[in-house]
Amino acid sequence: MIAFIIRRVLVGIVMVVVMIFVVFSLFFASGNPAINQCGKYCSAEKIEELTRLLGYDKPIPAQFGDFVRGLVVGRDYPVNDAYREQLIANGFENRIIHCEAPCLGYSQSDQKTVNQLLGKAAGPTISLAVVSFVIWIFFGVLIGVLAAVFKGKWLDKVVVGSTLVVYALPVFVIGTFFLQYVAIKWELYPYPRFEPLQGPEDILPWITGIFLPALTLALFFMAAYVRYTRAFVLESMSEDYIRTARAKGLPERRVLFKHGLRSALTPLVTLAGLDFASLLAGAIITESVFNYQGMGALAVKANNNHDLPVLIGLVIVGATAVIVMNIIVDILYAYIDPRVRFAK
Amino acid sequence: MTRPFLSVENLVVHFPTPDGIVRATDGLSYTLEPGKTLGIVGESGSGKSVSSSAILGLHRNTNAQVSGKIWLDGVDLLALSDKEMQQRRGKDVAMIFQDPLSALHPYYTVGDQVGEAYRIHNDVTKKQARARAIEMLDRVGIPDPHRRVDAYPHQFSGGMRQRAMIAMALINDPELLIADEPTTALDVTVQAQILDLLQDLQKEFNTALIMITHDLGVIAEIADEVLVMYAGRAVEYGSTKQLLTEPAMPYTLGLIQSVPDLSSDVNEPLKPIPGNPPSLLNPPPGCPFEPRCAYKHHVPDGLPQRELPELREIAPGHFRRCHLTETDLSKLTPMPVGVDE
Numbered sequence: 143m144i145a146f147i148i149r150r151v152l153v154g155i156v157m158v159v160v161m162i163f164v165v166f167s168l169f170f171a172s173g174n175p176a177i178n179q180c181g182k183y184c185s186a187e188k189i190e191e192l193t194r195l196l197g198y199d200k201p202i203p204a205q206f207g208d209f210v211r212g213l214v215v216g217r218d219y220p221v222n223d224a225y226r227e228q229l230i231a232n233g234f235e236n237r238i239i240h241c242e243a244p245c246l247g248y249s250q251s252d253q254k255t256v257n258q259l260l261g262k263a264a265g266p267t268i269s270l271a272v273v274s275f276v277i278w279i280f281f282g283v284l285i286g287v288l289a290a291v292f293k294g295k296w297l298d299k300v301v302v303g304s305t306l307v308v309y310a311l312p313v314f315v316i317g318t319f320f321l322q323y324v325a326i327k328w329e330l331y332p333y334p335r336f337e338p339l340q341g342p343e344d345i346l347p348w349i350t351g352i353f354l355p356a357l358t359l360a361l362f363f364m365a366a367y368v369r370y371t372r373a374f375v376l377e378s379m380s381e382d383y384i385r386t387a388r389a390k391g392l393p394e395r396r397v398l399f400k401h402g403l404r405s406a407l408t409p410l411v412t413l414a415g416l417d418f419a420s421l422l423a424g425a426i427i428t429e430s431v432f433n434y435q436g437m438g439a440l441a442v443k444a445n446n447n448h449d450l451p452v453l454i455g456l457v458i459v460g461a462t463a464v465i466v467m468n469i470i471v472d473i474l475y476a477y478i479d480p481r482v483r484f485a486k
Numbered sequence: 487m488t489r490p491f492l493s494v495e496n497l498v499v500h501f502p503t504p505d506g507i508v509r510a511t512d513g514l515s516y517t518l519e520p521g522k523t524l525g526i527v528g529e530s531g532s533g534k535s536v537s538s539s540a541i542l543g544l545h546r547n548t549n550a551q552v553s554g555k556i557w558l559d560g561v562d563l564l565a566l567s568d569k570e571m572q573q574r575r576g577k578d579v580a581m582i583f584q585d586p587l588s589a590l591h592p593y594y595t596v597g598d599q600v601g602e603a604y605r606i607h608n609d610v611t612k613k614q615a616r617a618r619a620i621e622m623l624d625r626v627g628i629p630d631p632h633r634r635v636d637a638y639p640h641q642f643s644g645g646m647r648q649r650a651m652i653a654m655a656l657i658n659d660p661e662l663l664i665a666d667e668p669t670t671a672l673d674v675t676v677q678a679q680i681l682d683l684l685q686d687l688q689k690e691f692n693t694a695l696i697m698i699t700h701d702l703g704v705i706a707e708i709a710d711e712v713l714v715m716y717a718g719r720a721v722e723y724g725s726t727k728q729l730l731t732e733p734a735m736p737y738t739l740g741l742i743q744s745v746p747d748l749s750s751d752v753n754e755p756l757k758p759i760p761g762n763p764p765s766l767l768n769p770p771p772g773c774p775f776e777p778r779c780a781y782k783h784h785v786p787d788g789l790p791q792r793e794l795p796e797l798r799e800i801a802p803g804h805f806r807r808c809h810l811t812e813t814d815l816s817k818l819t820p821m822p823v824g825v826d827e
Contacts, residue, residue, distance in 0.1 A: 382588035382589045383592075385544065385583070386590065386591075388544060389544065389580065390575070390603040391574070391576030392576075394572075479592070479593060484641065
């Protein structure tokens with residue numbers, strides 16, 4: 143089991159390195175980033191100067207080397223050595239910004255390191271992802287199991303029908319409804335505002351502020367997970383070993399919970415891990431509707447401003463989250479299924 | 487008159503489907519005494535497994551319509567509540583299945599699954615159940631049971647898995663064991679071992695055994711009585727000796743003749759029964775075997791298509807469902823049947 147985990151983690155590290163290389167190459171293949179940064183009415187001299195200042199004049203392999211060095215040991219901005227020396231010589235040392243490892247870059251338009259920007263955006267995004275994950279997994283699996291148990295009965299039909307409706311509703315419709323009607327017009331719920339979670343006394347305001355957006359996001363996933371769970375449970379309950387469990391004389395409850403649900407869990411874990419990972423890169427629509435300054439909002443802003451370092455940082459963080467969740471899913475898989483654990 | 491230990495009376499299992507009712511078992515009756523073995527033979531879809539699953543009440547909570555009587559030791563199992571049936575399942579009646587790999591849960595250890603059958607019917611601790619599981623694994627011939635008890639099904643060979651299934655089924659010392667083609671998925675050499683094991687255990691526990699199979703070799707080895715099923719009904723029923731030496735029903739004869747004879751010429755082609763069993767969905771009236779029967783020209787024309795023959799006793803303890811008046815088929819000449827389908 144330990145060997146399995148070590149092997150998976152090593153493969154994961156290799157994947158992260160390759161991913162960083164690919165992301166970096168892709169973004170630099172789209173031309174000189176300084177032109178986009180400079181804006182519409184930009185003279186050739188201005189572009190040239192900016193290119194030099196931002197270090198885009200160096201060959202791309204050298205830029206990649208600097209980027210990786212920044213990730214490993216950190217780096218100083220502005221990146222142009224001559225410009226930095228000039229600042230020191232003129233007594234503007236405080237204008238030099240040190241970016242600690244793992245340094246993802248520096249946003250010229252925000253005058254902040256990418257790490258600072260991501261750090262600030264991570265709070266709302268992670269909170270949103272975690273709370274909605276808990277809601278959708280709990281209710282999605284619960285309702286899915288109930289639908290499977292009562293297959294063909296009215297409960298199942300209601301569940302199947304309503305999941306279809308909820309799944310078809312766009313997030314911005316549900317979100318706008320919650321915000322405009324539930325919170326603002328009818329005042330049934332306090333206006334959702336993100337409160338950072340810093341200590342145990344923050345839990346109540348944090349959960350109150352996050353609940354509506356998290357529910358908005360969760361409803362969509364919940365609808366899908368009800369259907370997944372229903373299908374997986376029905377499938378596992380038609381296996382031969384379920385007949386064996388019944389033939390042993392187990393009560394139906396135990397047949398379902400011990401023998402049926404366990405095998406339905408395996409595919410659910412895979413799906414849940416990947417869906418959770420994708421949320422860590424930000425839920426763009428939900429964040430926009432509720433005006434949450436999370437990773438999704440940051441991505442939209444960076445995209446509109448042609449803020450390349452922030453975009454690269456976001457993609458790398460999002461992709462790393464997917465890779466890490468994949469490793470966790472694999473380890474959970476081995477924990478659940480002995481055939482994986484003992485496979486050589 | 488005392489009722490036999492197991493008495494199945496006019497058992498009917500119907501499955502309603504959107505296309506009509508599937509008559510999987512239609513009026514099946516037989517009896518069985520402790521320590522004896524009944525072989526149920528028939529092609530796939532003849533109702534062997536369906537009728538036997540009904541004894542365990544495995545059709546409860548499905549859309550199957552089950553009627554008739556199943557007397558076990560003086561109690562009608564079909565009249566029991568779901569809860570009462572559940573408490574008897576695995577304790578008084580146990581079952582082993584065809585493919586032991588899919589019949590065992592891949593995520594739990596063999597010991598856990600074998601012990602669970604004991605724990606559910608007896609007020610014992612996990613530790614006692616485990617000890618009992620080890621004892622049973624040892625009894626069914628699994629080497630090194632103390633270690634193997636913690637192995638998972640996929641770490642066992644096919645024969646070992648079936649031994650574990652047998653251990654699970656016999657852990658509560660059931661009065662009746664139903665074996666649903668227990669050797670079909672196994673290698674030939676392992677098949678013989680499993681049959682020997684079943685016979686040994688049956689003798690030891692004085693269990694009544696229902697052996698469902700389509701292998702007449704298994705029947706010849708293990709069964710005291712044989713029930714031949716066709717299209718959900720019994721077509722011939724009697725002692726193993728009667729059926730194998732004096733088959734009185736063309737279908738039974740066909741089954742026997744389709745078994746390759748090791749002493750005969752190897753180049754001699756096998757003799758299959760032509761055609762396919764009929765659909766159990768809205769079956770036509772008449773003898774279900776008529777389209778495939780090589781002896782139908784000995785019966786007045788139109789009778790087999792019109793009327794289902796009764797199950798009649800032709801010798802003490804020997805029943806058949808056939809329109810033929812002659813019981814000794816060797817006195818009749820068969821005709822080749824052209825089954826056009």
